[in-house]
Amino acid sequence: MLNMDVKEIFDTSFCEVTKKLVKLELKKVCDEEGKEEDKADLLNKGYREAIETHGYINSIVICQFSDDLFRYIINAMNNGVTPSKEEVPLYLNEYINIACGHAVSRMNNLAGQASRLSIPSFYQEEEPLEDKWGVHSGRWLSYHTEIGRLHIFIKYSLQSENEEVG
Numbered sequence: 001m002l003n004m005d006v007k008e009i010f011d012t013s014f015c016e017v018t019k020k021l022v023k024l025e026l027k028k029v030c031d032e033e034g035k036e037e038d039k040a041d042l043l044n045k046g047y048r049e050a051i052e053t054h055g056y057i058n059s060i061v062i063c064q065f066s067d068d069l070f071r072y073i074i075n076a077m078n079n080g081v082t083p084s085k086e087e088v089p090l091y092l093n094e095y096i097n098i099a100c101g102h103a104v105s106r107m108n109n110l111a112g113q114a115s116r117l118s119i120p121s122f123y124q125e126e127e128p129l130e131d132k133w134g135v136h137s138g139r140w141l142s143y144h145t146e147i148g149r150l151h152i153f154i155k156y157s158l159q160s161e162n163e164e165v166g
Contacts, residue, residue, distance in 0.1 A: 024147060049092050051120040056113035069147050078091060088122075104117055139153070
């Protein structure tokens with residue numbers, strides 16, 4: 001069995017990528033008190049990105065951004081210029097692709113096996129998430145920044161070593 005802390009790898013990846021890509025430091029908030037239902041309700045508000053991994057590590061990662069942080073990231077990735085409404089999802093998709101790609105690459109190297117990222121999905125205010133992910137159980141990472149907040153939900157499973165990866 002592979003010995004890795006998937007949540008810790010995603011934590012490190014998001015912190016490193018955010019600092020390098022948009023020059024912003026994510027400060028982890030200790031596990032917040034609160035009901036799982038309240039946390040899961042966060043994933044139905046604001047701007048969200050979802051991405052999956054398939055292979056040795058099967059996971060769903062959903063990021064929920066405060067309004068200010070959302071706007072800051074897309075503007076920073078577009079050299080300080082607010083992109084058109086049609087381009088906004090492209091910047092957030094790229095942000096989550098880079099952060100999760102960093103994490104998946106590290107896990108692939110540790111496991112010596114492959115997992116792949118799906119195409120990310122962008123969800124606007126009030127747009128419901130797909131129901132297939134069961135967001136009432138999983139791991140949470142919460143951050144605050146000088147700009148706003150970021151909440152990350154991670155649910156994952158590892159393929160058994162006897163199971164074929166496909």
